[in-house]
Each structure stands twice: as structure tokens, then as C-alpha cells.
Amino acid sequence: MDVMEAARAAKRASTVLAAADTKSKNAALASVAEALTRRAAEIAAANAEDLRCARETQLAAPLLKRLKFDEASVATAVAGIRSLIGLPDPVGQTLTATELDQGLDLYRVSCPIGVIGVIFESRPDALVQISTLCLKSGNAALLKGGSEAAHTNRILAEIIVQASEAAGMPVGWLQLLETRAEVTAMLALDTDIDLIVPRGSNAFVRHIMDHSNIPVLGHADGICHVYVDAAADLDMAAAVVADAKCQYVAVCNATETLLVHQAVAALFLPRLRDALAAHHVTLIGCPRTAALIAVQPATEADWRTEYLDYTLSIRVVDDLPQAVEHINTYGSRHTDAIITRDRATAAAFMDQVDSANVFWNCSTRFSDGYRYGLGAEVGISTSKIHARGPVGLEGLLIYKWKLLGNGQTVAPYAAGTKPFTHRRLQRSCPL
């Protein structure tokens, strides 16, 4: 495949898709849902072939589980498309409206970003989800799935492309890349591709971020912290840390490091050790921690490690500023929580910790688009611009300024003979 030509075609399609009305986009989504349902057996057969190859190459059991996409998975994906159809069109929303002068009205209106490059690992449901999110938001997309799922991805993309183009969506709006070389080529196409959304392991995302000039929406590490303050309810703290660490260890919002205020460390740490005992959590700690409970000695590297396992690093800190400094130095700007009864301390923590999600008296595991009620999740971003934390459909949108006049020139305003009114309007852009 000529990736440059694919990106050009996607760019051309994106201008048409940007102007597509809500009805035709929803009709295309309905056609996609219908086609996926009709061809579910074919999809399951392609997936069985991927599973067979994966077993032959001794793919690990958790990866095999993520790769599986049977008729029930198709039904789940189709249910997702049906609920997406029900969401309001995020394109064409008037965000602000200002009269600059009589008959000269300025509207800031939401619009698609353009062409999105999406790279994801084994789960084929990601292909269906992200391509339909792009369609709903009027974005063209180049997709690359995991090579283990090649057969499944190929038939899914073929069905989505056929059904949506037959329903009137512009040719080229969705294209599937199949090789690593094509991904490398895509990462260089910053003229035609506007945003990269990588979904996968942190090494993978880091690689993408380091090898493209195209903006990236995503996160690499998830080094999340819980800070147990001097004024914490220690029972609550033990329960929250146990949940944040153990409820599901293999995810980015699981806690990796615990910080404990020195004033409560002697009381809290033995209690925590007991709370975690049932989960057989490996504890790694600083010297002050080691003086209180049995731990393996922590090195500097531990503070930068995302274990994704039943392992917790622990540091006793002097005070809130040291906790904040630790998190801002070693954290990944993902999700960090404070446990305290003191409202002012909580406020200071939440203002000073430079993370996408800052929590007071609850588990870091809540940072998730579904739990936040976003409806659809594009991904979790640790970027400092555009979109941060769990990102819904609005992460695939930007705005443009539409100015509607009747022949106005700048000259009389520049000369001061005509003033601007700059009056806020309470209406939507009429076109």
C-alpha cells in the first residue's frame, strides 16, 4: 500500500466528511451495524483463523483472550454502534457567538480534526469502536491493528468500509494499514494526518510519541500514587490503597506507589501490610518504611516503575510539599489520590499535583471514560494540551471560527470610524 497516497485520499475524504449531515452519518453507522450483524459468522471464522495461528506461535493466554472476537463480540460491538447513533452529533455545535458589529456575526463552531491515525494492539473490538467514533465525529481514519488479529481486522475493515461507502460516506475515509513499515511511513505524514491515537503498551506508545511530529493523544506510563496524609482516616486509606493496587493490577490507573505522611506511618503501614496480605503484594520501601514493616529496599528506579503487578513501592514523606514534589517528579501525570480529612490539604494537593486526574478520598481506579460517564472513550491522555484524562468523542473535535458578514471591510474599523460592538449572542450559527 502507498501510505502517502492513502493519507492524501483520507485527507480529501475528510473535507467531504466534515460537511456530512447528522442524518447521513447516522444512516451510515446503521448500515455498518447491520452489515456486521449479517456477516457475524464470517467475522468469527476469520477470528478463529487468527486464534489458530496465535496458538501455534504460543501467544500468552491473556493476549489470546483479548484477541478473541466471536459472534457474541460482534453483538456487543453492534450494541456500541447503536448507542453511538443515539448520541447528539458533536459536529456543528456553536461554542460561542459574538456580534462584532451590526450584520457581522462571529461563531466558534465545533468541527472534526480531520484525519486520525489510530494504532492499536491485539483487540479487534478497538477497530470497530474507533472507526465508528471517527465516523460519528466526521473524521477520516487510517487504522493499524495488531498483526495477530490480521484476518479479523481485515474483514472488519472491509465490512465497515463497504457498508459506510455504500451509504454515501466518501471513498477513502477509512483505510487499513497492515504492516509495521506502513505505520512508520504514516508517522512521517504530518501534512495529511492531524492526530495520532495510539492504544497499547507503554513502550509502544512511547515509541510512537518519540517518532512523529504529529500530535499524539494518549498515555505511555501510568505511574499512579496514593498519598496518605497526616489527617487521613486510616481505615479508609487501607481500603482505598488495597482497591487501587489490587482490584485489577494490569491497568494504567492502578496505583504503583504509596506515599505516607511520617506522622501516621508507624500506625498505618502495619495496618496496610495486613490489608494487602491476602493479595500477596510484594512491598518495596524506602529506609523509613523498612524501619516499620518488612519490605524489599526501594531504589530510585522503583519510583519510576509501572509494575502492572501485585507490587507496591512505599515512601514515607515529611509533609504534603514532599509528597507533591515526589508525584510531580516521578509520576506520569495520570491519576493521583490523597486520603485526608483536611479539606485545605486536599485542595492544595489537587491544585499542585500536575496530573490529569486528582482524587480526594477515593481509588485511582475510577479514572476511566466509562466510569466518568463519557459515553464513548477515545483513550486516556496525559498530554498537557487539547484533551486530558479520559477522553470522549470531544477529543476528536476542534473548532473553526465562522464570520458571517454582508461585505464588511476592515478599513473603517482600523481608521476608527466604525466601532466594534462585541456583543455576546445567544444563538447558534445559522449555517
Add this chain to the structure above:
Amino acid sequence: MDVMEAARAAKRASTVLAAADTKSKNAALASVAEALTRRAAEIAAANAEDLRCARETQLAAPLLKRLKFDEASVATAVAGIRSLIGLPDPVGQTLTATELDQGLDLYRVSCPIGVIGVIFESRPDALVQISTLCLKSGNAALLKGGSEAAHTNRILAEIIVQASEAAGMPVGWLQLLETRAEVTAMLALDTDIDLIVPRGSNAFVRHIMDHSNIPVLGHADGICHVYVDAAADLDMAAAVVADAKCQYVAVCNATETLLVHQAVAALFLPRLRDALAAHHVTLIGCPRTAALIAVQPATEADWRTEYLDYTLSIRVVDDLPQAVEHINTYGSRHTDAIITRDRATAAAFMDQVDSANVFWNCSTRFSDGYRYGLGAEVGISTSKIHARGPVGLEGLLIYKWKLLGNGQTVAPYAAGTKPFTHRRLQRSCPL
């Protein structure tokens, strides 16, 4: 100067500044205004020294004019600070509020981006403007001004740093870089610097964009178009094109290329030639244009050229799709206008042209933060994410998610024993 150390210090200061309350930020701005006023003569003397050096090195007259910063300029800058003090604090605004469950409330709250690297050319007023915008929005900043303005920039930065730090702002929040090597060093510090705002010539901005992994808010080229449709009012079209081309040629929102629908070219182009005659505009045109009026022949390069001069390139197009294709191919995503009486054609143009500003029946010269009524302008962005077009204070802001609980863990929600309520709340984050 050790730029890495400076960036670290700015990062540390940024976490304190992020938590600064409105009153103390405004008090610091008032101190800055007072100190600038008190030391206006000193500033003017430093600027006189820069002007003397500039004259010796034969700096061009327009650059000399931009370099000038006398006591009257100080007064203008101070007036800008006073109006900035009057603006609402953009930090801490609750953007959305959702109850996830009883006693578990999620708020999306505006916050500073962190550390902004600002690079600007000769105008010293940019230093005052951007540093006070950063202070108001709670961002730390590393600044680099033009070397022609070294003396002026040095005393301005010194005054702003002294006055704001004496008023309680954290040490290191504002630092001045003075050499090109320091800028090169800064562009590599993507761990500590969150956003680069370059203000200057397009070659300069392009260089910055190509040499940093840090996100850039700005624009390089400004290749703006006016498209005169078949259904245009031709008198209006001639007046708008004359304004868009000639009212001020040296700016990014001046029009560089005119596209004319073939159906009206024979009628319109002679009329336009006459309208531009008084300004001695050099006309460059495609073969179809040349068949109608006297022009120099256009080459492919002309469509990609920002003349910033009394020069206009002209192309006759078949129809709207060809005009859109031309703009999306050769334009710079800045500002493009259509002149037409046909509402549906205007709507299609505005939806399909992939530019920050799309105008109907008015001059491209309106795309400007002051004219848009934004209050303060950070710059004009042609990026596709975060902020687009003229960018006000909100371009220096992002948000964080604050989740306030009373000990909630994820386990019961994951097990399905507790449901989420996801109820929209009509209140601001209490902390």
C-alpha cells in the same frame, strides 16, 4: 545560564503558581504595573541604547519602529495590564460536573498548562504582554526576545520578576533567555516545558516547529484566499478583495490568492483590476486569468507564496469544489473567505475549507484577537488541536479532573453491586 536548571525551577514554580488565588495574582499584576510606571524613564533609556545599536547596524526602518519602546509605550503596556486585572480568573472554572454516585462527584476544572516557552522577535511590548498573560493564567514562563531589544528586554524582565516575586509569586516563575543557544537548549526540554508560543516571522516559526517535540501554539505562513463565487455581488467582491489585499499587506491575515469562478471571471477581473489600480498591486495569474486581464504568468510556486506585499495571485476555477481543493492544497489553514449571495454555497465552503477562520462576505483581515473581542491575544494558531485561529487567554489553559469521594473503591462498581448514577450537576467544584 543553565537552561535545564531554569526550566526545572520554572516547573517547580508552576505548581505553586497553579494554586495561587485570584487576589494574589491580581495584586502581583498591580505591583508589576506600578513598578513599570515608576521605572518608565529607566526603561526608555535602555530602549534608547537598543535603538542606538540598531541604527549603527543599519536595522531596517520598520524593524526600528517595532523596536521603539518609550515612556508612552510603557503607559500603553500598563493600561493593558490594568485591563487584564479586570478580567475574570480563567483558572478554577468548573467546566462540567457529574455525580458518579452519591458522595462521589467529578468536576472538570480549568487549570494552567504549566511552563510556557515564549520566543518573540523585536517588539518589547510582547514581553510585557505575554508574561502578564502567563501570570494571570497561572503559568510559569521562559522568555526569549529579539537580540536587537536586549537592553529593553533585560530591564523589563527584571522589573516584572522583582515586582511579582516581591508580591508573593514563586521564585523562578519568569525567566529571560538571552542567547540563541539557550533557545536551542529550551526546545529539547520536553519534560519541563509544556508549550512553545513562537511569535515572529514564518521562517522563524517553521524552524521552531521543526526542531522541538514540545507542542507549538502559533502559525507559520498566512496564505489566505478570497473565493469569488458565481453568485457573488461583484461590487462587494471588489471592495472586499481590495481591503483584504491592500489595507495592510505585511500581516498574516492579508489575502495572497484570489480564486474566481469561471462564470463571472470575464465580468469581475477587469473590475477588480481597476479597483486595485490605485494601490499599484502586481497581478499574477493563471492562463485563464491572463486571457482576461494583463498579468504576469503564475507558476505553481505562486500558490504557495505569502507575498506580504502589494502582489496578488489569481486563479480562475471551474467551480466550488475546485476552489476548496485549491485552498486545502495550497493554503495555510489560516483564513479564507467566500463572496457569494448563495447561502448553501457559503455553508459548503465554510464546512469544507479546512482553515481556522472561514468567512462569508467579509475581508480576511478580520481574523484577529482584538477584532474578535477576545480581550487579550496569545497568538494565532493554525494547529488542528487545542486552540485554533486567534487565541485568547484560554489557549494557555487546560483542565484537570477532580474526583471528590468519601472512601469509594472501584470493586463494588466493577462487580455490579453498585451502579453509577452519572447525573449532571449544576454546581462548581467546592475546592
